[in-house]
Amino acid sequence: MNTVTRPRILVVGAGFAGVECVRRLERKLSPDEADVTLVTPFAYQLYLPLLPQVASGVLTPQSIAVSLRRSKKYRTRIIPGGAIGVDLKSKVCVIRTITDQIVDEPYDYIVLAPGSITRTFDIPGLTDHAFGMKTLAEAAYIRDHVIAQLDLADASQDPVERASRLQFVVVGGGYAGTETAACLQRLTHAAVKRYPRLDPSLIKWHLIDIAPKLMPELGEKLGSSAQEILRRRGIEISLGTSIAKAGPEEVTFTDGRVIPTRTLIWTAGVVASPLIATLGAETVKGRLAVAPEMNLPGEDGVFALGDSAAVPDLAKGDGAMCPPTAQHALRQGRHVADNVIASLRAQTMKPYVHKDLGLVVDLGGTDAVSKPLGIELRGLPAQAVARGYHWSALRTNVAKTRVMTNWLLNAVAGDDFVRTGFQARKAARLKDFEYTDAYLTPEQVRARVEGARAPE
Known part of the structure; x- marks a missing residue:
């Protein structure tokens, strides 16, 4: 009896890039043309740009987490777990499931969109005492923690x-x-x-960065406008400065200042997922070096995109790489799906080209700065553009309704200050939310795959 095996397409990661790729594959491939599998520890797509609004309570956590299992029409198989290694030679992806089992998943085509992790440095105490802002759990935890500081200060x-x-x-x-x-x-x-017992003047926010300017991509005028808004609110901005060391009750800046604090939030950039290092392939600043078509040169059926891929930015030229933004990830997801289909059907793949549409920065309330299509906006017009862009980028009508309802409710009723007690009995810091020690080395991946194939 002859058995016909459909090509297996494995997509790693359920961020903007991965989910857009999967959904386009489902729309454009017939059910008998290929099997599509998605590897992700969480069965939802997280809208990362709105995490600060979850941390501040403007939005509820579920409003920016779009379920991948909500619709019955999708046929992609979801493996709940994380990819911890890829053997390109054997075409096998090693996965650690959420039950802590390690399984080998063979593929014919693999799309690597594992995203990024928080970039940290060898700063004493950083991972033990700092909070991150990369996951939904971190945003929810930070909100609880910040409100708890007010409660604890009031009680002290x-x-x-x-x-x-x-x-x-x-x-x-x-x-x-x-x-x-x-x-x-x-x-x-x-x-x-x-909190009538607390002196409002005691509340102090410090924003520091080693760079000489805040958000230099905005340009001189808008960057200065953003700084002016923050300083007017009382936020102390220190540029050309970073952290020398962090402790449980104080932070030391590189300029020698010691700030007594119980809250250090670290958002100093991201780096590609450690999964990329398991491939043993060429990288550019940690991101997998791919062709303009987003395929890995010299490897059959391997594609990469999003934060973990160094995709040439042909619209800018001069050797520029696409920045790790949601705008590029969304479009790369759809484009790489088309190229996977073209490869599967023995057609010509097309290079990725997208001209950046601009930047939006929501500073809360009526404050914002935006630069759509190079037009500089401030205040309410900028806020309308920023929220309009985020709202339109949400993938489902349910998510759009939840976000819009949250915004309207917050505008009418104001903030609420409910502390849920999230992980109240156990402190959770940067190292507790990103499992960077779970990945294998290229040698471990190869040894595992070869061992699994050896006859008993």
Whole structure:
């Protein structure tokens, strides 16, 4: 009896790039043309740009987490787990499931979109005492933690402890750090009015970055406008500065200042997923070096995109690489799906080209700066563009309805200051949310795959 095996397409990662790729594959491939499998530890797509609004309570966590199992029409098989190694020669992906089992998943075509992890440095105490802002759990935890500091300060009889609990430090002057500091400062500014025993002047937010400017991509004028908005709110901005060491009750800056604080939020950039290092292939600053068609040169059926791939930016030229933004990831996801299908059907693949549409920065309330198509906007017009862009980028009508409802409710009723007690009995820091020690080395991947094939 002859058995016909359909080509197996394995997509790693359920971020913007991975989910867009899967959905396009489902729309354009007939059911008997290929089997599509998605590897992800969480069966939802997270809309990362809105995480600061979850941390500040403007949005609920589920409003920006779009379920991948909600619709019955999708036929992709979901493996709940994380890819920890890839053997390109044997065409096998090693997966650690959420039950902690390690399984080998063979493929004919693989699309690597594992995203990125928080970039850290060898700073004493950093991973033990800093919070990250890369996952939904971290955003929810930070909100709880910040409100808890107000409660604990209110309950304390020690003025030194009270002052330290009311100082907050955010490291990273990019979009994530700037929006996080802006949104959380608004939360504490509104919340302290409900604590008559606390002196509002004791609440201090520090935003620091080693770079000479905040969000330099915005340009001189908009960058200065953003700084002016933050400083007007009382956020102290220190540029050309970073962290020398972090402790449980204080942070030391590289300029020698020691800030008593119980809250250090680290948003100083991202690096490609450690999965990329398991391939043993050429990289560019840790990102997998791919062709303009987003395939890996010299390897059959291997594609990579998003934060973990160094995709040439043909629209800019001069050897530029596409930045790790949602805007590029969405379009790369659809484009790489088309190229996978072209490869499967023995057709010609097309290079990826996309001209950046601009930048949006939501600073909370009516404050924002945006640069759509090179047009500089501030205030309400910028806020309308920023939220309009985010709202339109949400993939489902359910998510759009939830987000819009949250925005309207917050605008009418204001903030709420409910502390849920999330992980209240156990402190959770940067090292507790990203499992960077789970990945294999290229040698371990190869030894495992060869061992699994050896006859008993």
